Amino acid sequence: MKRIKIVALVVTLFITILIFATPILAQTYIIQKGDTLFSIGKKHGTTADALKIVNSLQSDLIYPGMRLLIPKSMVYTVKLGDTMFQLAQKYNTTYQELLHVNNLSSSTIYPGQKLYIPSSDKNIPPKVDASSLYIMGFYVDEEPNQPSSYNRLASSSSLISAIAPFWYRLSPENGMDIWEQQNGLATADKSAVIEQARQNNVAVLALVHNMLYDGQTNGKMLASKMLASAGTRQTFINQLEWLIKKYGFDGVNLDIENVYLKDRDKLSLLVKELYQRLEPQGYQITVCVPAKTWDDRSNTWSGPFDYSAIGRYAHHVVIMSYDEHGYTSGPGPIASAGWVESVVRFAVQNIPPQKILLGVPGYGFDWQIGRNNPIYLSYSQAMDIAAFRGAAIRWDETGKVPYFFYWDGGREHQVWFENASSLTYKLDIIKRYALGGIAIWRLGMEDPQIWSVINSKQTGRK
Numbered sequence: 191m192k193r194i195k196i197v198a199l200v201v202t203l204f205i206t207i208l209i210f211a212t213p214i215l216a217q218t219y220i221i222q223k224g225d226t227l228f229s230i231g232k233k234h235g236t237t238a239d240a241l242k243i244v245n246s247l248q249s250d251l252i253y254p255g256m257r258l259l260i261p262k263s264m265v266y267t268v269k270l271g272d273t274m275f276q277l278a279q280k281y282n283t284t285y286q287e288l289l290h291v292n293n294l295s296s297s298t299i300y301p302g303q304k305l306y307i308p309s310s311d312k313n314i315p316p317k318v319d320a321s322s323l324y325i326m327g328f329y330v331d332e333e334p335n336q337p338s339s340y341n342r343l344a345s346s347s348s349l350i351s352a353i354a355p356f357w358y359r360l361s362p363e364n365g366m367d368i369w370e371q372q373n374g375l376a377t378a379d380k381s382a383v384i385e386q387a388r389q390n391n392v393a394v395l396a397l398v399h400n401m402l403y404d405g406q407t408n409g410k411m412l413a414s415k416m417l418a419s420a421g422t423r424q425t426f427i428n429q430l431e432w433l434i435k436k437y438g439f440d441g442v443n444l445d446i447e448n449v450y451l452k453d454r455d456k457l458s459l460l461v462k463e464l465y466q467r468l469e470p471q472g473y474q475i476t477v478c479v480p481a482k483t484w485d486d487r488s489n490t491w492s493g494p495f496d497y498s499a500i501g502r503y504a505h506h507v508v509i510m511s512y513d514e515h516g517y518t519s520g521p522g523p524i525a526s527a528g529w530v531e532s533v534v535r536f537a538v539q540n541i542p543p544q545k546i547l548l549g550v551p552g553y554g555f556d557w558q559i560g561r562n563n564p565i566y567l568s569y570s571q572a573m574d575i576a577a578f579r580g581a582a583i584r585w586d587e588t589g590k591v592p593y594f595f596y597w598d599g600g601r602e603h604q605v606w607f608e609n610a611s612s613l614t615y616k617l618d619i620i621k622r623y624a625l626g627g628i629a630i631w632r633l634g635m636e637d638p639q640i641w642s643v644i645n646s647k648q649t650g651r652k
Contacts (some may be wrong), residue, residue, distance in 0.1 A: 277305065
């Protein structure tokens with residue numbers, strides 16, 4: 191009798207091994223009241239799509255008491271431009287292993303296809319240390335008197351984690367549609383930029399904004415139309431999902447800067463809805479928010495942005511900590527160290543520090559004293575002016591930023607800008623508050639030496 195029990199136990203163990211030695215190793219979970227596939231996936235480190243695949247579910251409908259298999263492997267949705275070899279490299283496995291666990295006979299894959307990524311300690315992301323930063327660069331095609339960001343992307347890609355090209359904006363017709371920025375850049379060239387980034391393991395985020403319209407178009411009103419209801423937001427999200435899948439973007443950068451105070455909660459809802467739609471598919475959600483040192487809900491510029499609500503669902507939040515002095519303020523630092531630290535001090539009380547990307551300026555302004563509307567300058571343009579005017583570069587010890595002044599036709603000018611030295615103080619703030627990284631506005635305008643500083647102090651997280 192004892193021998194029969196032992197044999198039965200061995201057979202049971204053998205059957206158990208056969209059941210679970212499939213490509214998707216799993217554990218069982220009993221659904222509780224209030225559970226959703228999204229909440230269960232988030233709790234167990236998987237996705238709603240993976241749960242549906244493993245459990246052969248045709249819909250999101252689940253009920254208390256139902257048993258679910260929780261996959262140990264990750265499910266990845268193939269995007270345009272992916273290859274089996276690239277995915278194997280990304281997740282520290284081999285393409286032969288990917289073929290095996292997915293029961294595939296060839297390495298041909300297609301956008302939208304679900305692939306199981308074998309569970310392994312090797313493809314668990316390493317813990318982030320203080321010397322590893324997520325470095326995002328805003329990418330802009332040629333502007334008047336300014337170079338394209340392309341050369342900087344090509345030369346510094348080893349340090350850049352992601353770029354957010356300034357290519358898309360809300361439609362001036364209804365706000366819900368997404369229009370390409372009309373700057374003469376052909377679709378083929380967009381694809382070339384994406385390919386250049388992809389070859390160097392740089393993520394590309396589709397940036398959508400509501401600025402720089404011609405004529406009487408009101409970007410704030412367009413944002414309000416898009417945010418108006420669940421239906422209008424859904425239309426926008428549908429188009430955005432189509433766009434990122436068409437070009438193979440890695441996610442989205444939401445740069446809706448001009449928002450009515452009354453739309454504060456709707457903007458937060460949009461971020462949540464974007465996350466719920468795109469995150470389960472493996473896409474990144476990054477949101478730009480204005481800098482502020484307290485939540486003044488009457489402030490028409492920063493008031494509509496609820497740091498806490500946005501930070502709950504965005505993977506990264508770009509705090510645009512620049513333009514401390516700008517077009518209407520008169521001369522002064524673009525981003526003094528003290529002001530930046532006060533912005534960060536407030537931000538980390540509301541957003542997990544590792545999600546925060548500190549926006550750092552690569553530009554400057556030339557003010558004529560007594561007038562607003564300064565001239566927007568790149569670092570190299572500022573240096574050219576200083577050389578032409580014979581102006582000495584000075585250092586503002588309080589703000590930890592450079593500046594100089596000169597005279598033109600009896601009128602005094604002050605030029606405030608950023609350089610590699612001023613960046614070192616901002617990197618110290620990032621380290622002090624354990625922030626996730628930086629976002630540079632914009633690639634191609636900055637002091638080239640900042641990349642040497644970054645390389646000496648940090649490594650770019652890929």
